[in-house]
Amino acid sequence: MNSPDPFDIDWLGHGWLMLLAFTVGVLLVLALRRSCRRLFGAERACTLWLLPPLAMLASQLPHVAATQLGAMPTVVYAVTSATAALPVPDAAGSSPGWRLVVLMCWLAGAAISMALAAWLQWRYRRRLQGATLISDVGARWPVLRATSPQVGPALVGAWRARIVLPSDFALRYDSTEQALILAHETMHACRRDGWWCLLGQIVAGMFWFHPLAWWALAALRHDQELACDAAVLREHGARRRSYANAMLKTQSAAFALPVGCLWSPRHPITERIAMLKLRQPTPARQRSGAAFMALSVTLVAGAVYASTPSSPAQGGKGTSGQYTLKIDVTMGGHPDAMHFIRCVKSGEPARVSGTDGDKLSWLGSFSVSPVADGQLEIRTQIGTRFDRGAGKVRTMSGKPVVRTLPGLQAAIVFGQVIEGSRLDNSRLEDNTIKLGITPTPGCAGIPLADIGDAPAAASSPVAVAAPATREYQLNMAIELATDEGRSTNVRRATLTLCTTAGKTSSFKINDWMVDATAEPAPDRRMQVDLAIYDAGHALLARKRLSGAFSKILHADGGTLDGRSRYVMDVTPLEGCPARAAEAAGKTGRA
CATH class of the missing domain: 2.40.160 (Porin)
Incomplete structure (x- = not known):
């Protein structure tokens, strides 16, 4: 069976589009985040981080297959010499070796990045061994008291989030500060910031070679803290001084936490304190900010989708790997003499044969497989017989391979036209067998052919x-x-x-x-x-x-x-x- 080469899938093309979309999304966030924070508040500005993942998703969405196939030239493969088995050409035109090297390097880097993040997460959670559950704080999420004053405050994890407090939490902070810290970590959990950290870590691991990926991850976590600060102050605005004191009393995190939110994860505490002095945006500005963010996300995702090159056709996707193979045969220059329609599985051959009187005959095997750029590859094995009388019999056979777009005919021609005088441009004899092969995805109720991959002398096509x-x-x-x-x-x-x-x-x-x-x-x-x-x-x-x-x-x-x-x-x-x-x-x- 002829299985499609996995390297015929344009992995590099898809990856390049995703990389461009990610870069554009991050640069837009870089350009807008500070202005949006001043105009609409930190909570609205944080939603700008929807731009990179949605742009990446839009770059991978399939486009409608192109329909202007009729204007494209027919693919022709001519066989003019007698041979028992022609070599199969490499229609791809290049070896997948270099693509394999690039893919392996990318996978290795992504695996190392994700393994490092997993190790850092494990190391932080290991420091939670011996932590005790606090049951009298009334939080929606479990609250743990660590055994060390250097661990916490933090929200740890995504799907099983835990709020972690340092061992000296009750001694270091007064009651107001304690309430504000708990409100801050609870707000992280309500906003599902642990999940966003996990998504950001995955994207950074995918683009481990891209400097913007690691900057974006740090900026995302910084904006999450500012958004949480703004959300807490929206409910506890009268306690700004106590909130600032709690920040100053909190030590910088000694250990990284990839999936989770640390109270002060090494980003400028001065900026957070400066944000406390700003007035909260009015409800009208917040509504305007929400409309602006929704419009920005929609426009960017739409622009990325519109600018993504569309594939001419979707090489059979969604058709369960079945194709309709239409074969039109012209023998001796006569109008189309025979028309065959077969339903074939991807890579599975179907046999067809025919004769034109006693002079011309042919026997062929045809298989269809999807390849890169939305094309379909047709592999054939064809034998022909030309009887010109007086015992002059010529046989020709070969294994032509052609690639074409779905719905576009590819032609394979055996034999030659013998021209007459150049003065009258006449044809003495047309000794050709032309097979016009048109593959299209799906079968639309045509019985499925189930046949072998090599024509036999006494065999004919089988439609099952x-x-x-x-x-x-x-x-x-x-x-x-x-x-x-x-x-x-x-x-x-x-x-x-x-x-x-x-x-x-x-x-x-x-x-x-x-x-x-x-x-x-x-x-x-x-x-x-x-x-x-x-x-x-x-x-x-x-x-x-x-x-x-x-x-x-x-x-x-x-x-x-x-x-x-x-x-x-x-x-x-x-x-x-x-x-x-x-x-x-x-x-x-x-």
Whole structure:
């Protein structure tokens, strides 16, 4: 099976967009945070830190697939020399080796950063061993008294937050200061600042190489403290002096706390005390600040999303790894002679074959896989036969690989056109077999093909219906002859259908659609109903065949419009031997 290369996913492209979005978001916060703090208050200014994560998220949102595929040129792969097996080209054009090195370096740095943060968190929590639970403070969150005066006040953790107080809490602070400190740490818990610290630590770990990431983490924690100060003073505004005294009595934190909020985690205490002297913003200014923050976040996220390059197509995402493969065949320069539609799984091949009289014939295997930049890769293995009469037979085969966008045709051409005189620009002979292959995501009810990855000399395409308790295989040989005035256009094809009893399977050849329904009959016989429709879905012919398994059931006649004749030979088999043989072949290869 041909699995998509994980390095075909544009990891670097996604990472680069996220890095740019993060940088833009942080720079905007850097430019606005002080002005917003003065105008709208520290609480509103702290919400500016929504900008970086939302900008990063917007940069990764999928865009609507581009629809202007018709204006793009057809991808053509020409084979003009006879060969048993052409080398498969590297359609990617580059090796993933350097991308692997970059990815490994980034992962190593991120892992080291996160491991260091986890160790610092563990080291701080280890100092809480022996802490006692204080039950008479009336807080919504558990309050612990540490065994050391150097631990706390702090809010520790995110999902199981704890308020930690130093061992000399009752001696160092008076009753008013104690109440304010508890209110401060409780406000941290109410604002879910532990979760924001955890998110900031993760983002800084992701962008460990970016200086702005570590500055942003420190600035976030600083703004959290200012916002908490403002929230506490909003309720205890008359106690500003006691609040300032509590700050001055608190020692600087001796140990870092990645996930949590320390009372004074090494940022300027003077700025916090200076903020205490400012007047609280009026309710009108606070409402204006909330509107400004919401507008800023929306505009930045929208601008990042709009400026992110859209993928031309989403290479099959959301389609459960299934693709519709449409194959249009032109033989000898004639108009499209055959049209095949197959539903295939990603990387799983489907076989198709056809003939044009006795001169041209082909047999191919086709598989589709998503690759980078929204493209689909079509891997093929094709054999062709050109009979020019008088014993002149030329065979050509190869394994062309083409890449195209969903809905855009890729063409593979075998053979050459023999040109005539340069004066009249005539063509003496057209010895070409052109296969136009159009992949699109999803199957829209088309039966799923379940076939092997290498064409066999006597094998034909297998279209498999949904699994059921009773399956039958119909080996079909089809000849269609249409009167075109001075000439008769004859098309031949072979097809193998694996279908469920009572379920209709359809296939298309030229502009005709053929429905086949197989059902068991008494005495171990089969009944096969055939219906032929034109391009407008008008019924042209209907036949019911009945016979024994492994015997040829013959149908021929003219269509209702009187313009065409058909000949069909159907051989019914029990089960689906073609699939079983292919499964055995895969097992043998494994």
